[in-house]
Amino acid sequence: MQATRLDTARIRAARRVIDPIFLDTPLYCCEALEPHLGCAVSVKLETANPVRSFKxxxxxxxxxxxxxxxxxxxxxxxxxxxxxxxxxxxxxxxxxxxxxxxxxxxxxxxxxxxxxxxxxxxxxxxxxxxxxxxxxxxxxxxxxxxxxEDSLDLETCEGAATIGLELVAAVPSFDAVLIALGGGALATGVGHVLKSLAPDVEVICVQPLGAPAMTYSWRRRRVVTTGPTDTIADGVAGRRPIPAVLDDLLLVADDAVLVREASIIAGMRMFLDHAGLVVEPSAALGLAAILEDRDRFAGRHVVTVVCGGNVDPDAYRRWIGVS
Amino acid sequence: MQATRLDTARIRAARRVIDPIFLDTPLYCCEALEPHLGCAVSVKLETANPVRSFKxxxxxxxxxxxxxxxxxxxxxxxxxxxxxxxxxxxxxxxxxxxxxxxxxxxxxxxxxxxxxxxxxxxxxxxxxxxxxxxxxxxxxxxxxxxxxEDSLDLETCEGAATIGLELVAAVPSFDAVLIALGGGALATGVGHVLKSLAPDVEVICVQPLGAPAMTYSWRRRRVVTTGPTDTIADGVAGRRPIPAVLDDLLLVADDAVLVREASIIAGMRMFLDHAGLVVEPSAALGLAAILEDRDRFAGRHVVTVVCGGNVDPDAYRRWIGVS
Missing domain, CATH: 3.40.50.1100 (Rossmann fold)
Structure with missing residues (x-):
């Protein structure tokens, strides 16, 4: 792998600086999701902490x-x-x-x-x-x-990258990791560590169709800006990718996919009904990607990073609706 | 403290036997709950694992x-x-x-x-x-x-007691711990460790008014059986306490309180709306106890063990309702 801006030794050292309350978060297989998705899904849960996100x-x-x-x-x-x-x-x-x-x-x-x-x-x-x-x-x-500056400042990427260290330490390993893509700190951070230490794990970034700037940029290998975003996934809704972050993303992401709003909502409902997890829309992007391309993931073991769980109660009730 | 059936050295040794996926669970303060409850509430989260409970x-x-x-x-x-x-x-x-x-x-x-x-x-x-x-x-x-036999078999109590070890290791400490009371494995396990290693922490057991057998027994210091239970807190609904477990509970519990169904539901809604947590009714007993006796907890720092998150999706939607 060509060198990203990130440094694995610095990322390891970061673990000594970050309050332990944010480290070594739960990573476990949600077997009840499998019949609904056709693949084994483990979650890396970043919501069980005082700020309910990985940030x-x-x-x-x-x-x-x-x-x-x-x-x-x-x-x-x-x-x-x-x-x-x-x-x-x-x-x-x-x-x-x-x-x-x-x-x-x-x-x-x-x-x-x-x-x-x-x-x-x-x-x-x-x-x-x-x-x-x-x-x-x-x-x-x-x-x-x-x-x-989120995603531009290396600390935001290397902080997120400590998730990657926890993923590569997991036994057994997995086939792919699904990462919400917004500004790119999470994707380049986790992607850097995986591509450095577990290069066979597929790194798949997921963005809403209604906020596709970074995905378009990754696909065209140059910064593409877009008009106003239109998605409930507020956490990843940017329209002006940062060039240096795109450069890193091009080195560590195996794919970047776009998903529909209906799939994001379906993913949130699945997390609630079959995993007992409240997730914000950005954190359901991974399940949305599986729902939209079941064949790609069939029979594989994927990890999805549940990156945040901050939702407005009223909006959440609307999204999860009544069965 | 008089000796319970449990043994702290065995409990420490148990940590080496239990799959680490169930150990060192998140423990953190949910500050957003504080304005609604009048006290600082930390959760010991036992739902982020493959079986969604501490069992x-x-x-x-x-x-x-x-x-x-x-x-x-x-x-x-x-x-x-x-x-x-x-x-x-x-x-x-x-x-x-x-x-x-x-x-x-x-x-x-x-x-x-x-x-x-x-x-x-x-x-x-x-x-x-x-x-x-x-x-x-x-x-x-x-x-x-x-x-x-849940609660009678020492392994069920000493397994649960490993939660206690994790609580006493927490910095800063706290004033009280609220524990769902059913058969008594969780309460005697966690209570044993707290009373052995952090005796100043108040151990408060909470049971639904609709399933009060163990609480009545604790209050009268003898086994009291009851008629059919009537509570949504299915996880703690027993009517025939086990004598040996009651004996241990008498040694480690500072109090046992009963709460109404409406308070349990209010607790579940608070966990969802202000902590982003899906909990089963038994796991909301602690918040219910605070809601029913705010003065007792005002200004204190309490921990509540979120002991399980297995709910039927339809029932859960009914309980959390629309605002």
């Missing part, structure tokens, strides 16, 4: 490197689709940092409420995630504080 | 001790309210044992389906859990196979 693996790394000057608390700002902001607020609070999160007004209320509850300053913008990115960058420039 | 900690111990004779697979039988049977089937399957589970026809279909799917022989009886206990004992006598 704190990265924010623990970011914040561990920040120290204040002149007796003032260090400050940090990020744009977030919701989960990064919550994780940065959690990691920053325990280290006494001054955390600002910029988010679109369209982010689920549950995620915004948690960011506020964790003592971060929350600035809402009209527009989408990419509008929030611009605003966060402006705040960083104006206030001279550290900007955390 | 495999015990069945791993039981089955590790069974070996066949004359080249035949060892056989084992248990009565189960659903979760023990599923766990015994899982542990028995991986060791090539011949597993029979006796259960009431009233056990949730999801639990029965999983027992069958795990290759156990399932025998259904008219009547309740105590009827199933009689039938399992009869099978054991007639066929000469090992009977696993």
């Amino acid at each position: 704190a693996r990265g924010t623990e790394l970011v914040t561990s490197l920040l120290t204040g000057v002149d007796g003032r608390a260090a400050a940090v700002v990020c744009a977030s689709a919701g989960n990064l902001g919550q994780a940065l607020a959690w990691s920053g609070r325990r280290r006494g940092l001054d955390v600002t999160v910029v988010a679109s007004r369209s982010v689920p209320a549950a995620k915004l409420d948690r960011i506020r509850a964790l003592d971060a300053r929350l600035e809402l913008v009209d527009g989408d995630f990419d509008t929030a990115r611009e605003r966060a960058a402006a705040i960083a420039r104006y206030d001279g504080v550290r900007l955390v | 495999a900690r015990g069945t791993e111990l039981v089955t590790s001790l069974l070996t066949g004779v004359d080249g035949r697979a060892a056989a084992v039988v248990c009565a189960s309210a659903g979760n023990l049977g599923q766990a015994l089937a899982w542990s028995g399957r991986r060791r090539g044992l011949d597993v029979t589970v006796v259960a009431s026809r009233s056990v949730p279909a999801a639990k029965l389906d999983r027992i069958r799917a795990l290759d156990a022989r399932l025998e259904l009886v008219d009547g309740d859990f105590d009827t199933a206990r009689e039938r399992a004992a009869a099978i054991a006598r007639y066929d000469g196979v090992r009977l696993v």
